Amino acid sequence: MQQGQKTKNAGKFQYLDQGEGTPIIVLHGLMGGLSNFCAVADHFSKLNYRVIIPVLPLYDLPILKTTVKAFAQYINEFIKHLELKDVILLGNSLGGHIGLLHVKLFSSNAKALVITGSSGLYENSMGDSYPKRGDYEYIKKKAEEVFYDPEVATKALIDEVFELVNDRGKLVKTLAIAKSAIRHNMAKDLPKLNTPTCIIWGKNDKVTPPEVAEEFHKLLPDSELFWVDKCGHAPMMENPEEFNRLLESWLKKRQL
Numbered sequence: 595m596q597q598g599q600k601t602k603n604a605g606k607f608q609y610l611d612q613g614e615g616t617p618i619i620v621l622h623g624l625m626g627g628l629s630n631f632c633a634v635a636d637h638f639s640k641l642n643y644r645v646i647i648p649v650l651p652l653y654d655l656p657i658l659k660t661t662v663k664a665f666a667q668y669i670n671e672f673i674k675h676l677e678l679k680d681v682i683l684l685g686n687s688l689g690g691h692i693g694l695l696h697v698k699l700f701s702s703n704a705k706a707l708v709i710t711g712s713s714g715l716y717e718n719s720m721g722d723s724y725p726k727r728g729d730y731e732y733i734k735k736k737a738e739e740v741f742y743d744p745e746v747a748t749k750a751l752i753d754e755v756f757e758l759v760n761d762r763g764k765l766v767k768t769l770a771i772a773k774s775a776i777r778h779n780m781a782k783d784l785p786k787l788n789t790p791t792c793i794i795w796g797k798n799d800k801v802t803p804p805e806v807a808e809e810f811h812k813l814l815p816d817s818e819l820f821w822v823d824k825c826g827h828a829p830m831m832e833n834p835e836e837f838n839r840l841l842e843s844w845l846k847k848r849q850l
Contacts, residue, residue: 601628601649607672609648613639616850617681619669620647621689623711623828624771625740625755630686633834634841641842643682648672650692652771653764660767661774662688666696673703682850684708684841686828687801688771694780697789706850707791708841711802711827714780715809730756741826742798784813791817792844794837796825818844 601608610628612635620631628647635645650665669692673681683704685693690712697704733756738744758764791814795807804821811819820840822829829837 605675607648607675609646609672610635611644611646612636613642613644615642615644617644617646617678619673619678619681619683620645621669621683621685621692622647622650623685623687623689624652624768625687625737625758627754630828630831634684634830634838637834637838637842646676646678650689653767657767657770660770662691662695662771662778663699663774665692666699669693669696670700670703673700678703680705682706682708682845684710685712686710686830688713688775690714691775691778691780694784694787695778697787698780698783701787701789704789706845706848707787707789708794708844709791709810710794710829710837711796711799712806712810713775713802714778716802716806733759739800739826740828741832742796742824743826743832746826746828746832781809781813784810785815788815790848790850792841793817793819794829794840795819795821796827796829796832797821797823798825799827801827820844 601610618638620634622628622630628649631647635647639645648669651668655664681704683693683696690709691714693707693709694712694714697707734752737747737752737755741747758768793807793810795804797804807819811817822833822836825832
């Protein structure tokens with residue numbers, strides 16, 4: 595993904611699109627953006643994959659529709675609109691949860707699933723307390739905790755999160771999404787999801803700790819679990835080379 599690459603528009607959908615071949619649809623997280631997947635897009639678009647990163651409508655839907663299920667339905671509409679077949683869904687954090695629920699509701703769309711730091715079973719969000727609006731140091735600390743190396747939380751990233759929690763409308767919807775993610779616990783659904791699933795997890799993830807990855811692996815019938823050492827909640831950002839290596843190897847092994 596070249597720096598400053600422009601998003602495309604198709605109907606109500608806005609997305610980045612890079613490469614040609616098997617479609618990999620990337621689903622970003624609640625506090626994440628399209629740029630989190632630059633290294634993934636650059637790597638796989640050179641390997642006969644078409645990497646497509648839609649902008650999820652996290653703050654555009656009515657409050658009662660601001661749910662994980664509504665986002666899964668949105669992705670189904672997106673896939674149909676672009677007339678894509680046999681997609682690979684790759685999601686981080688909330689994006690992983692959306693991917694899992696999408697597979698449950700619209701299994702014919704996806705031939706494989708990749709989750710990293712996914713919600714759906716358990717997560718520590720901004721902590722138990724209400725996000726402290728106006729407290730920059732608190733937001734900085736919380737952003738840094740997402741990563742093993744706090745330096746990955748750049749000032750630009752911290753500023754983005756700070757701006758979000760100080761926008762009352764966005765904050766209300768952020769909390770609505772977090773509550774929806776808790777309500778949509780997928781423990782009972784996972785054993786019925788037979789889609790091949792690659793689980794790539796940071797060994798030092800504090801948001802969705804390692805035991806969450808182990809639980810996903812145990813409950814998903816056709817899954818493989820890979821660890822990234824010295825890595826937090828977003829391996830594709832913090833250690834993109836290792837993330838890409840693990841995923842490429844799994845896709846080759848599964849002939850996807």
